[in-house]
Amino acid sequence: QVxxxxxxxxxxxPGASVKISCEASGxxxxxxxxxxxxxxxxxxxxxxxxxxxxxxxxxxAQKFQGRVTMTRDTSASTVYMELSGLRFExxxxxxxxxxxxxxxxxxxxxxxxxxxxxxx
Amino acid sequence: xxxxxxxxxxxxxxxxxxxxxxxxxxxxxxxxxxWYQQKPGQPPRLLIYDASNRASGIxxxxxxxxxxxxxxxxxxxxxxxxxxxxxxxQRSNWxxxxxxGGTKVEIK
Numbered sequence: 001q002v003x004x005x006x007x008x009x010x011x012x013x014p015g016a017s018v019k020i021s022c023e024a025s026g027x028x029x030x031x032x033x034x035x036x037x038x039x040x041x042x043x044x045x046x047x048x049x050x051x052x053x054x055x056x057x058x059x060x061a062q063k064f065q066g067r068v069t070m071t072r073d074t075s076a077s078t079v080y081m082e083l084s085g086l087r088f089e090x091x092x093x094x095x096x097x098x099x100x101x102x103x104x105x106x107x108x109x110x111x112x113x114x115x116x117x118x119x120x
Numbered sequence: 121x122x123x124x125x126x127x128x129x130x131x132x133x134x135x136x137x138x139x140x141x142x143x144x145x146x147x148x149x150x151x152x153x154x155w156y157q158q159k160p161g162q163p164p165r166l167l168i169y170d171a172s173n174r175a176s177g178i179x180x181x182x183x184x185x186x187x188x189x190x191x192x193x194x195x196x197x198x199x200x201x202x203x204x205x206x207x208x209x210q211r212s213n214w215x216x217x218x219x220x221g222g223t224k225v226e227i228k
Contacts, residue, residue, distance in 0.1 A: 035217070045156075045164065045207055047217040061216040095163050100175070105211040106154040108175060110163035 002026040004034075004096050004111035011117045017084040020114045022096030029077040030054040033099045035107065036070070036081045038092040048094070050105070051079050086118045122146055124208050124220035132228040139195040141206055141223045148188045149212035155184055155193045156207045158222075164207060168193060195225075203227050 007021040022034065036048040049060035051070040058070045069082040083090060094114045097107035123146040133139055143153065151171035156164035166175040168184035171191060181196040195202055208220040 044222050045209070045219040047215075047219070050215075059215050097163075100166065100169055104169065105214070105217060106166060106169040106209065107156075107164070108166050110165075113163055 002098065002109045004098060004109055006094075006096060006111040006114045009115040009117070011119060012086050013120055014086055014088060014118055016086050016118075017082055018086060018116050019080055019082040020094055020096075020116070021078050021080050022111050023076065023078045024053075024098065025077060027098075030074060031102065033105065034079050035097050035099070035105070037095045037097055037107070039095070039113075040089070040092045043092075046092075048081070053077075053079060083116075086116075088118050090116065091118045092116060121216055122149060122210050122213050122218050124210055124218055126206075126208060126220035126223045128223060129221070130224045130226060132226050133198055134228045135198050135200055137198050139193075139198055139202070139225055141193040141195075141225075143186075143191040143193070143208035143220050145189045145191075145210060145212075147213070149210045151187045152210055152212035153184075153186070153191050154209045154211070155182075156209065157202075157204045158207065159204045167206075198225070 003025045005023045010018050030053050035050045051058050053072045072079045096111040098109040100106045100108035125144045127142045153171045155168040158164040172184045183194045185192050205222045205224045207222050
């Protein structure tokens with residue numbers, strides 16, 4: 001069965017960086033895009049970006065350009081999201097999510113979420 | 121950026137009642153819309169994709185309709201486990217992928 005396992009909760013100071021991992025299993029890792037979506041406390045869902053695990057191609061929401069990096073390790077079936085220059089408003093649960101199909105960017109499988117708290 | 125507006129913000133209904141949720145796009149998105157259900161402390165769960173296709177394992181009391189700019193999620197008869205927050209999401213014109221603000225379905 002498809003599973004996405006994320007790294008644990010993080011607490012960071014403003015200006016620091018955080019790197020979250022998402023390990024995939026139960027399917028061919030390189031065949032499906034993975035997206036990152038975040039959700040602030042009591043807030044809705046916000047798209048952060050996408051990575052193609054087959055070649056590492058990435059695309060990000062404009063508001064995160066210059067602060068976000070996404071990478072992958074195909075040998076470990078794992079994608080990573082790093083967010084730098086953390087601000088209080090980056091406090092959120094960060095989810096990785098796998099698309100339903102090769103050409104359909106809807107999210108059929110989700111990781112459990114990684115809470116990131118930015119606090120001084 | 122395509123803006124998705126969900127209404128109402130909160131829907132107060134009793135088990136067994138019919139729920140009708142709306143999602144309106146700021147421009148045409150064809151049928152490239154999905155609906156998700158989210159319960160507290162859990163990630164979202166895909167219910168409907170491409171406006172009207174039920175995802176795997178989703179009960180048939182959930183149905184989606186619409187195209188262009190106006191979409192509807194209908195829950196034909198609410199079960200106790202259906203009380204949750206529902207989000208729509210478009211993939212027509214991106215980046216960015218965008219979500220609606222959510223509709224909370226609460227017990228009356």
